[in-house]
Amino acid sequence: MNASSEQPAATMDAVGNAAAIRHDWTRAEVQHLHDLPFADLVFRAQGLHRANFDPNHVETASLLSIKTGGCPEDCGYCSQSAHFDTGVKATKLMEQESVVETARRARDAGATRFCMAAAWRSPKECDLERVCDMVSAVKGLGMETCATLGMLTPQQAARLRAAGLDFYNHNVDTSPEFYGRIVTTRTLQDRIDTLAHAREAGLKVCCGGIVGMGEQVEDRLGMLMLLANMPAHPESVPINLWNEVAGVPVNDTAERPDPIALVRLIAVARLLMPRSVVRLSAGRQYMTDELQALCFLAGANSIFIGDVLLTTKNPQRTRDAELLDRLGIRSGLARAAVATAGPAPRREAAVDDAA
Secondary structure, eight states, X not given: OOXXXXXXXXXXXXXXXXXEOOSOOOHHHHHHHHTSOHHHHHHHHHHHHHHHXXXXXXXXXXXXXXXXXXXXXXXXXOTTBTTSOOSOOOOOOOOHHHHHHHHHHHHHTTOSXXXXXXXXXXXXXXXXXXXXXXXXXXXXXXXXXXXXXXXXXXXXXXXXXXXXXOEEEOOOBSOHHHHTTTOSSSOXXXXXXXXXXXXXXXXXXXXXXXXXXXXXXXXXXXXXXXXXXXXXXXXXXXXXXXXXXXXXXXXXXXXOOOHHXXXXXXXXXXHHSTTSEEEEOTTGGGSOHHHHHHHHHTTOOEEEOSSEEXXXXXXXXXXXXXXXXXXXXXXXXXXXXXXXXXXXXXXXXXXXXXX
C-alpha cells in the first residue's frame, strides 16, 4: 500500500508480523539492527518498505536556492556561511516570477515537489511575506511545496501553512553528541523547537542529516534514533552525503562512508521509520548506479533531480532517468519523458539542493 500522511498504530514487517510504529528506540536496539548480517538487514528493510510503499516508485523532488549565501550561522559544512571564505557570494531574495518559472521547468522535467531554500538564520517579516506569495504561486502549478528558511516562530509557521506550504525542511544534521563540533551558533534544541512549531501549524516535516563529516557510526545511528523517537516521525528523511566544499572546517575531518555502510544506514532508517519517505539527497554524484540501486532496495524512495543542488553538483537528469528505467522504477522523470516526446526539445530543470 502507499503511505499516507497519517501514521497508523502498526505496520507489517518482512515476514508479515505486526510491527508497531515506535518512538522509544534504545541505542542497543538500533545498534543491533545495524549490525545484522547484511542480507538479513536489507531483507527486513525491503519487506517493511513493501508493506508501506510501492517498491517500484521513487519520488522526484527539486530544490531551489531562493536566497544564497551570507548566512550568519557557522555550520561547519556549509558553503553559504558568512563565517567562511568559500567563494559563494551573498545574493538577495529572488523575484517571484523567476522562482515560479524555475518551478514550472522543474515540474515539466519530472519533479513533483518543489522546495525553496533561503540562507537565513530566520526569516524577516518582509521576506516571509514574499516567500508566502511564492509558495502560493508554486502551489498553483500543482506541485507539493516545501521550504527551508531557518528557524521559525509559531506565527511564521502558521503563515506559511496558510499560504499553502506542505512541508518544512529543518535538519538536525547529526547526533546530539556530535552536533556541537559542527555548529555553535544554533543549538540542537533550537532546531527541535522549530520542528515543533511546524508540526503545530499543520505542516509536514522534512528532517534528516548529513553523513561523512567525521562522525562515527554511533553518531549516524544516534541521528536516526533522534528522528525516530520524535513524537511523530518526519514524513521525509533526507540523508545527505557531505559535498566537498573548499574553505569550511569540515574539510579537516571529513571521511566519506564506504558504500556498504551507507546502505546499512538507509536500511536502519527504513526499519526505524517505516512510513517515512527516505531521500537520497546531496552527494549522489559520489555514488555509483549500483550503490544507488542497493539504497533503493534498502528502502530509499526519493531523490532530488537537476544538475545542481544549491551550490553543489548533482547527477544529471538523463543519468537518473536511465538508472530508474534500468531498475524498472517509476518516477516523475518517466512522465516528463512522455510529456516532452515529439518534435519539441525537452526542457531541463534549473534546480538546486542539500536538504
